[in-house]
Amino acid sequence: MTRNDMFTESTRKQTRPSRPRYLPPHLRHQNANAVFTDADTPELTRPRYNRFSLPQTALNSGGRGRGRGPSFTNRQKPNLDDEKFDELEVIDDTAEGTNETNFGAYEDIPVQASGENIPPPVQTFAEIDLGHVLKQNIKRCKFLKPTPIQRHAIPIVIAGRDLMACAQTGSGKTAAFCFPIICGVLKDRLLLSIPGGSQVACPLALILAPTRELSCQIHEEAKKFAYRTGVKIVVAYGGTPISQQFRNIEKGVDILVATPGRLVDMIERARVSLRMIKYLALDEADRMLDMGFEPQIRKIVEKMDMPPPGTRQTMLFSATFPDEIQKLASDFLSDYVFLAVGRVGSSTDLIVQRVEIVQDMDKRNHLLNLLHAQKYNGSRSKHPLTLVFVETKRGADELEHWLSRNGFPAIAIHGGKVQMERELALRSFKSGATPILVATDVASRGLDIPHVAHVINFDLPKNIDDYVHRIGRTGRAGNCGLATAFFSDKNLPLAKSLAELMRESNQEVPSWLNQYAENSSFSGGGWAKRVGGKFGGYDFRKGFPSGNENNYHSSTYNDTHPVPATGDYYAAASANAQTFLGSAGIYADPCTTSANADYLVGRNENLDGAGPREYAYSHGQVVASGWE
Numbered sequence: 001m002t003r004n005d006m007f008t009e010s011t012r013k014q015t016r017p018s019r020p021r022y023l024p025p026h027l028r029h030q031n032a033n034a035v036f037t038d039a040d041t042p043e044l045t046r047p048r049y050n051r052f053s054l055p056q057t058a059l060n061s062g063g064r065g066r067g068r069g070p071s072f073t074n075r076q077k078p079n080l081d082d083e084k085f086d087e088l089e090v091i092d093d094t095a096e097g098t099n100e101t102n103f104g105a106y107e108d109i110p111v112q113a114s115g116e117n118i119p120p121p122v123q124t125f126a127e128i129d130l131g132h133v134l135k136q137n138i139k140r141c142k143f144l145k146p147t148p149i150q151r152h153a154i155p156i157v158i159a160g161r162d163l164m165a166c167a168q169t170g171s172g173k174t175a176a177f178c179f180p181i182i183c184g185v186l187k188d189r190l191l192l193s194i195p196g197g198s199q200v201a202c203p204l205a206l207i208l209a210p211t212r213e214l215s216c217q218i219h220e221e222a223k224k225f226a227y228r229t230g231v232k233i234v235v236a237y238g239g240t241p242i243s244q245q246f247r248n249i250e251k252g253v254d255i256l257v258a259t260p261g262r263l264v265d266m267i268e269r270a271r272v273s274l275r276m277i278k279y280l281a282l283d284e285a286d287r288m289l290d291m292g293f294e295p296q297i298r299k300i301v302e303k304m305d306m307p308p309p310g311t312r313q314t315m316l317f318s319a320t321f322p323d324e325i326q327k328l329a330s331d332f333l334s335d336y337v338f339l340a341v342g343r344v345g346s347s348t349d350l351i352v353q354r355v356e357i358v359q360d361m362d363k364r365n366h367l368l369n370l371l372h373a374q375k376y377n378g379s380r381s382k383h384p385l386t387l388v389f390v391e392t393k394r395g396a397d398e399l400e401h402w403l404s405r406n407g408f409p410a411i412a413i414h415g416g417k418v419q420m421e422r423e424l425a426l427r428s429f430k431s432g433a434t435p436i437l438v439a440t441d442v443a444s445r446g447l448d449i450p451h452v453a454h455v456i457n458f459d460l461p462k463n464i465d466d467y468v469h470r471i472g473r474t475g476r477a478g479n480c481g482l483a484t485a486f487f488s489d490k491n492l493p494l495a496k497s498l499a500e501l502m503r504e505s506n507q508e509v510p511s512w513l514n515q516y517a518e519n520s521s522f523s524g525g526g527w528a529k530r531v532g533g534k535f536g537g538y539d540f541r542k543g544f545p546s547g548n549e550n551n552y553h554s555s556t557y558n559d560t561h562p563v564p565a566t567g568d569y570y571a572a573a574s575a576n577a578q579t580f581l582g583s584a585g586i587y588a589d590p591c592t593t594s595a596n597a598d599y600l601v602g603r604n605e606n607l608d609g610a611g612p613r614e615y616a617y618s619h620g621q622v623v624a625s626g627w628e
């Protein structure tokens with residue numbers, strides 16, 4: 001019986017940096033050591049740690065009961081002292097009591113689940129059998145309650161089902177796959193007898209991600225979640241010495257987080273085997289299965305020694321899921337549940353989207369004006385974190401230099417930099433030492449950088465899904481954000497899909513963009529080809545959305561957190577970013593400035609007037625863009 005319910009790098013060869021230590025242009029006149037010391041981590045860039053006093057009761061499952069041959073039978077017991085939770089980064093101590101998020105904004109989001117015998121969602125973490133230690137860690141992370149994707153996805157995976165899940169950027173997908181994997185590994189390693197006598201590492205779970213930075217981020221997150229469980233999590237990615245990563249896996253690995261290229265390398269050198277894999281997760285799954293990565297992923301999943309679908313559990317997660325990628329992905333899945341939280345491939349309404357006509361020759365000056373407006377309207381002491389996307393590596397370097405020369409501390413990240421430079425750039429940006437990051441698409445997916453107030457598409461991407469991921473670097477975890485796009489003649493093919501996306505996200509679409517969209521003969525890089533032209537959860541197995549689906553909303557949207565959607569001049573900043581973008585006129589912060597009635601139009605009017613909306617649409621063809 002079918003149930004359709006709407007619940008409410010290929011890795012580059014190991015690169016040893018031969019260049020002198022990298023210093024961003026604006027700091028080059030300074031003494032390098034004064035800025036980047038301590039393994040390139042200046043005091044400013046060090047994470048601010050939370051101090052937890054850890055109850056001894058949390059130590060109830062630290063031991064390991066199995067060995068894996070000479071290298072692994074003698075695995076060291078987890079050294080609990082050298083892996084303190086508060087040193088596992090990322091936790092922000094700026095808010096008392098809870099993780100500083102506003103997931104209330106997602107409460108009434110429409111959710112569609114399709115497949116057979118779907119395990120029902122939960123409302124709290126307490127309802128899920130995750131085990132005591134993991135639950136303790138969830139508390140330490142200050143995750144008070146599950147986000148919608150977590151409420152639905154975790155019970156499905158815990159019940160042993162395969163899953164294809166689509167949920168908006170910044171809505172907590174990482175924990176949605178990490179929690180059940182850690183929980184499963186904890187249970188499985190008690191039951192499984194792992195073959196000994198092998199030099200080859202045999203992880204039980206594999207998490208694949210498209211970029212090195214994202215792999216590192218997932219690794220850090222997963223380590224926090226698995227704190228004091230004894231579950232060993234190792235990361236493997238290109239651009240760093242493979243020998244060090246071999247040493248890491250020799251100490252034992254239950255969960256391997258990897259980029260595809262480095263993983264293939266390790267398998268081919270017979271240092272990793274996938275024969276014990278019970279859990280496979282693909283983060284940014286649509287990216288992993290598009291033209292760039294698909295052959296490598298097929299090699300890993302189908303041509304190595306990984307158990308076939310049905311004997312392993314497979315989870316695919318992304319914020320966008322074109323239907324042709326869904327078709328490809330279904331090869332890897334068995335009797336899976338399709339889950340769509342919110343409108344598949346849409347952006348969250350929490351991000352205010354502006355689009356302005358700016359021709360290429362005017363872009364730099366226009367950018368400078370925007371940055372000046374932020375600077376002078378914002379906090380005197382801090383410049384808001386601003387992420388500027390450009391098309392090419394060279395463009396990123398040039399813009400970095402130009403901004404720096406014009407008094408705006410900027411740093412670039414792109415695939416042409418060595419890994420150390422990439423990591424330094426991210427650290428410097430995260431810390432606010434260099435509050436402007438100029439990036440290519442290497443930074444468009446998955447990166448969870450707190451307090452990014454503004455994403456500027458200096459060059460728009462070629463397809464709308466990339467746009468969705470790029471702007472999703474702001475407005476995360478229920479907070480507001482601002483995204484500005486410079487639209488030039490070159491971007492006409494994107495007009496239709498951009499206008500559609502903005503409308504569906506309750507944004508004001510400029511009349512000129514509507515006109516371009518109407519006159520456009522272009523398909524719009526994917527969006528306009530999406531069947532039905534509407535948005536919503538759509539499982540490609542059901543064929544095109546017919547309107548007969550059993551879709552419903554738990555309720556209409558209640559705007560507990562009004563979201564700006566209109567106004568000639570508006571801007572948003574992450575509520576957490578402390579209104580960095582200023583207080584009035586251009587770049588006011590509507591998330592905290594409720595007095596401005598204009599800001600309250602959009603979502604309330606559109607939704608309350610229309611009643612519950614049907615979100616039914618399908619992705620169509622997506623033209624994969626190149627990846628660095």
Ligand SMILES: Nc1ncnc2c1ncn2[C@@H]1O[C@H](COP(=O)(O)OP(=O)(O)OP(=O)(O)O)[C@@H](O)[C@H]1O
Nearest residue numbers: 099143145146147169170171172173174446448477
């Ligand atoms: N239940 C929760 N309670 C509080 N904070 C949470 C919860 N779940 C996740 N978060 C936080 O929300 C932020 C966004 O989560 P995450 O990075 O997993 O989003 P995502 O959906 O994977 O986004 P993207 O599509 O961009 O990859 C993170 O900082 C994470 O720590």
